[in-house]
Amino acid sequence: MTNRIPLAVPDLRGNEGAYLSRCVQDNWVSSAGPFVTECEKQVAALAGRAHAVASVNGTTALQLAMVAAGVKPGDHVVVPDWTFAATANAAHHAGAIPVFADVTEDNWSLDPAVLEAILRDPPGRIAAVVVVHVLGHPADVDPLLALCEKAGVPLIEDAAGAIGARYKGRPVGGLGDLAIFSFNGNKTVTAGGGGMIVTNDEAQAKRLRAISAQARSGAEYQYDAIGFNYRMTNLNAGVLLAQIERLEEMVAAKRRIAATYDGAIAGRNDLRPTPRAPWGESACWLSSVRCGSQAEARSLVEHMAEHDIEARTFWRTLSDQAPYAHAPRRLTGVAAKLSGTVVSLPCSSSLTDEQQSRVIAALAKWPRKASR
Numbered sequence: 001m002t003n004r005i006p007l008a009v010p011d012l013r014g015n016e017g018a019y020l021s022r023c024v025q026d027n028w029v030s031s032a033g034p035f036v037t038e039c040e041k042q043v044a045a046l047a048g049r050a051h052a053v054a055s056v057n058g059t060t061a062l063q064l065a066m067v068a069a070g071v072k073p074g075d076h077v078v079v080p081d082w083t084f085a086a087t088a089n090a091a092h093h094a095g096a097i098p099v100f101a102d103v104t105e106d107n108w109s110l111d112p113a114v115l116e117a118i119l120r121d122p123p124g125r126i127a128a129v130v131v132v133h134v135l136g137h138p139a140d141v142d143p144l145l146a147l148c149e150k151a152g153v154p155l156i157e158d159a160a161g162a163i164g165a166r167y168k169g170r171p172v173g174g175l176g177d178l179a180i181f182s183f184n185g186n187k188t189v190t191a192g193g194g195g196m197i198v199t200n201d202e203a204q205a206k207r208l209r210a211i212s213a214q215a216r217s218g219a220e221y222q223y224d225a226i227g228f229n230y231r232m233t234n235l236n237a238g239v240l241l242a243q244i245e246r247l248e249e250m251v252a253a254k255r256r257i258a259a260t261y262d263g264a265i266a267g268r269n270d271l272r273p274t275p276r277a278p279w280g281e282s283a284c285w286l287s288s289v290r291c292g293s294q295a296e297a298r299s300l301v302e303h304m305a306e307h308d309i310e311a312r313t314f315w316r317t318l319s320d321q322a323p324y325a326h327a328p329r330r331l332t333g334v335a336a337k338l339s340g341t342v343v344s345l346p347c348s349s350s351l352t353d354e355q356q357s358r359v360i361a362a363l364a365k366w367p368r369k370a371s372r
């Protein structure tokens with residue numbers, strides 16, 4: 001039995017086992033079944049949307065969202081430079097070229113001034129813009145929506161880790177033209193692996209459902225497009241439904257954990273909290289701290305490992321990495337400053353007070369460096 005405290009592990013203390021057994025008993029284990037339908041209904045309601053379409057993971061959900069939004073091969077899709085690779089990879093998988101845009105100092109998400117400049121002088125046809133709700137904290141969506149509406153470009157929310165967050169009182173996932181969630185194992189709510197696209201447009205939802213299942217157009221082997229095999233299985237949906245039943249409790253635990261860390265580092269000059277904008281209620285997916293440099297972030301991760309605690313440096317910018325070295329970009333230097341300096345701390349919703357106290361005690365022992 002290890003004493004190691006993990007970063008973010010699934011919290012499976014609800015009906016997961018019972019629902020998995022039911023899948024086996026009822027012989028519904030593949031990519032159709034009552035749990036898939038129920039999860040779609042519940043996630044749509046959580047996001048304040050009319051429709052939700054389940055998929056195998058968040059990356060495919062993003063790709064499907066882009067295709068449904070009208071992204072065609074050769075188009076451009078604006079994505080933040082500071083995000084998980086999946087955001088840009090999904091654009092590539094949809095046949096598009098990602099255009100990397102910088103983020104804001106104050107909430108670390110897509111900078112409206114940068115987006116405006118790209119839309120004014122685009123490198124090609126901009127077919128979609130993706131805003132990411134970083135670390136489960138809502139981005140400031142209204143200025144981005146205004147710019148997208150003016151330019152006639154759909155805004156897609158990458159709410160991969162942000163289920164349960166609210167923006168000006170409205171649920172994240174219900175703000176842009178379309179939105180996606182991820183239910184990967186490290187998310188607050190997991191399906192093992194899974195994703196969901198939400199939209200208010202019935203025709204779009206119908207199209208999404210069809211193209212995610214090979215675009216079959218009839219009971220026989222007939223097709224009206226080149227589709228994908230991206231449907232979530234009923235097994236994954238069984239786990240997801242059990243997780244959704246405990247969403248409120250798990251988000252509340254995440255928020256408590258984040259607030260405790262914020263309190264523990266208050267007054268330190270070597271560790272800063274992540275942004276908390278007054279117009280948003282974060283879902284606090286990953287509790288993180290910002291270090292003064294990449295070297296300090298690495299030192300913190302190593303220090304925690306010496307105390308049997310898993311910590312991990314968060315995203316690095318994508319535009320300077322080999323796969324995207326030649327992609328178009330408009331950068332201001334903010335993402336470059338953030339890159340590799342944010343460290344995520346143990347924050348599973350099942351984290352005990354005793355475990356968090358151990359993490360905080362280890363943080364207190366990390367050498368204070370007056371780096372700013």
Ligand SMILES: Cc1ncc(COP(=O)(O)O)c(C=O)c1O
Pocket residue numbers: 057058059060083084086087132158160161182183184194195
């Ligand atoms: C911002 C962002 N977008 C997309 C994804 C992709 O989701 P998945 O891992 O379910 O494919 C993730 C996953 O962590 C993410 O953090």
